[in-house]
Amino acid sequence: MRDWRRKWRHRRMSMDDPYGGSGGGGSGGVKKGDSAGKNNEGHGGGQGGGGNGNGNADGGEPLQPSLAANEERLGHILQDCSDIAFRRFRIKDGREALLVYTEGIVDSAETHLHMLMPLLFFVDPGLAEKGADAAASQGVSLSQMRRIDSVEQAVEAVLSANVLLLVDGYAEGAAFNVKGGTRRSVQEPNSEVVIRGPREGFTENLRVNTALLRFKIKSPDLKMVRFVKGTYTRTDIVLAYIDGIADRKIVQEAKRRIEAIEINSVLESGYIEELIEDHPNSPFPQLQYTERPDTVAGQLLEGRFAILVDGTPFVMIGPITVWQLLQASEDYYERFYISNLIRWLRFGFALIALYLPALYVAVVTFHPDMLPTTLLLSVAAAREAIPFPALVEMLIMEVSFEALREAGIRLPKTVGQAVSILGALVVGQAAVEAGIVSAPVVIIVSLTGIASFTIPRFSLAITIRILRFVMIFAAAAFGLYGLVIATIMLVAHMCNLNSFGVPYLTGVAPFRGRDQQDIFIRTPWSRMNYMPGTYVQSRRKRTDQNTKQGVHESW
């Protein structure tokens, strides 16, 4: 068994090496898998990497003609896997046959109805003599079928929701995709709630997710290239883009990066994100993730690509700009006045979330002359009995707030309520009354907390939370001077960032006039005629003209 695994791994190394001689072959294989258009697990990846041909060609262990030998070999590889079912039976008036499948992930009712029953009772008795392939293609009424030649292919097929059919006397088998089992159904996404807009969210099931996209974009140009990553997890990854809109270079680069991944498990899209992003050391997210199919569809239509990973409802989008992270899908659904007001509110509160605590510390410890006198007196009155310096006070409150927030996420819902009440009472009320912290600090920390929740993308909100502490320390050390220096460094860093070759601040730096339609203001749809700047391939228009409002008769 160990020997088998080593071989397996070795094979994967050679497959995934994009710089090796087989680099071109790699992408070619992917294309092949895709153009087959079927959901044939492991086919594209398995065959493409080694060049071409079948599993035998790249050193896979071939199946034996003897059914008993094959059963023993598979039983050996899959020993102690109690969820694998082996079913020996005799095809009607004919040869011995074997069904192998994984219980739970295969739809058993379907298997019984369309596979076992016809083979046992209804097939032409002579069929079995024509070979496994014939038996499968003529005796089984299931749609997704493919030929299996090697043991590796057989094992992989069984583990990824296929039913394997082996017939005695033939060194080949057939695998039928009968995906079943229970997974979460399509539900409203919890992490991105909207007032107006579709309520459906992605699920853990990759094919449901791709279907959700296909529902929205009914065009053959919507391409979904499939990859398999993870030595153990064999996780399906799909790179979706719209051919003709997405920049080919960027899509090619995304393919290259995904192919270059070597990892033994992929449990969430976050694994992939960290492996393909441009600047892993930056606090800023360089890929957006979302649970909402409409968001993904919108981004695809603006020329970006999406990466869907099986087993997680979070789909990644790239390349992105920081402006995109400050936009919510509702911005495009609500009428543009309110969209703009809310967008500005969000910009304002993003700044508050980043700067307010630091500004307070700077002003209170360095520049009390900047406050209006009456406000200064109020702050001074509140701070009169506080034993800590402003920095310590602010850190106490900020850290407790972060802890409170973390506790609120982790705790079960029933206890969460208690924690928030306790937090509000203890941290808010009692601490102020006991003179441990001052009321202005509590106000600022809660305002900052509220502000950080207005940022629609959690990944950017986290970044701002981290940077807030940097700002606080800069302010505590150098006052406003420190804040300015930290801001300059922050902006320099952001100018330096890019996501798949697209500058992070595209639209503003580098400035692009046409992008102003959707950065600080969201123009009405009748005016939104240009492709965004992340789309670098050409300067074409999004559309010649969306219908102008003026063409409608008003009476």
Place this chain on the structure above:
Amino acid sequence: MTGVNRRIAAVSALWLALFPLLAGCWDRREINDIAIVLGTAVDKEGEMYRTTLQIALPGQMSGTKGGGGGTTGRKNWLMVSDVAETPKFATFKGQQMMSRLVNLSHRRVFIIGEKVARDGIQKLLDTMARDPDNRLTTLVLVAEGRADRVLNIESSLELVPAEAIREEAALFQRHPPTLKDVANILYDPGKDPMLPCISIAEMSSLDADNTNKAIRLDKLAVFRDDRLVGIADGELRDGLLLASGQSKDFKLLVPAPEGEGNLNVIFHHYAARLQPIFERERIRMRIIADGYGTVVENNSNFFMHRPEGIKKVEQAVNDAVRNRIEKAVRWLREKKSDAVGFGRAIHVRRPQEWHRMRKNWREEFSRADVEVVTMLDVENFGYNRAPFGKREEELR
């Protein structure tokens, strides 16, 4: 890898390079370590200056309870006072009695005692321009008598007297002079300072044992150069405010044109223009007073609601304003103080002429003719025609 290391090194070097720039910036000071000065009073004792600082006690104010000092017994402020050769040094001596560092950036008012003002205020102002702690937006006022006494009068309406004085000044005239204004005026030979003047007054005499003192701002201190030469009150003050265009919601009490009693008129819109007119040998200063007012009280038996009645009221108002302005200008010429700024008006309109006459401007000023043109309208008489509660046949 080395590239990354070099970048880290470069970034840290940049950070370190910022530290030397910090020289003098290392002034972190918690808010509970500063004494917030809200007002300063300067008096003279012999040849020495007494500087009194009014320092806010935020703990007494207790932000949560809100404004309105009330009569809780303990005051919201602390008066720290010391005597020294210079006013600034007296402040330093006062600092030696305090555990918190004096912070002048929130000083609302700077009050000059009458005696100091008569001796000249220029000596007080030097430190204001030299020491960056001071704010040039501080209001400057003169106190009748001793400044520290006035500054210590509790106002029940504001938390501290300094704040009360500032608000009163803002109600009293359109642009209360700040330190910056005073400095500009002192540099300019074409204008002399005219500062609001405060004094102690009784607020009410209802309770004989506990008379409520109040700070009253109803006078104007007029300077020649930096020396106080007169304090104007009553019609004189009105005239000065009207001539300089500094009046704010000017209230005018005029006798009724016919019958007995008075009319009360408020000018919400008022502006005064100075127009120098050059004749062969002499200069004529024309003051044009423009604006319109509202009759808010008719305390007479005069019936206004006739076209000729309105004309008579307007006539009376124009006469009253002209009288006040003329009186004020006469007084100014007598004091040889150009507090209204005729010289500045000439400077603006006729710079060449000004350069010729600035040397002996005071002489020119005392010889100049002054002509007052009033163009005041009364636009609003109220909707009840007759005085309220009076039958029309009683009227004239």
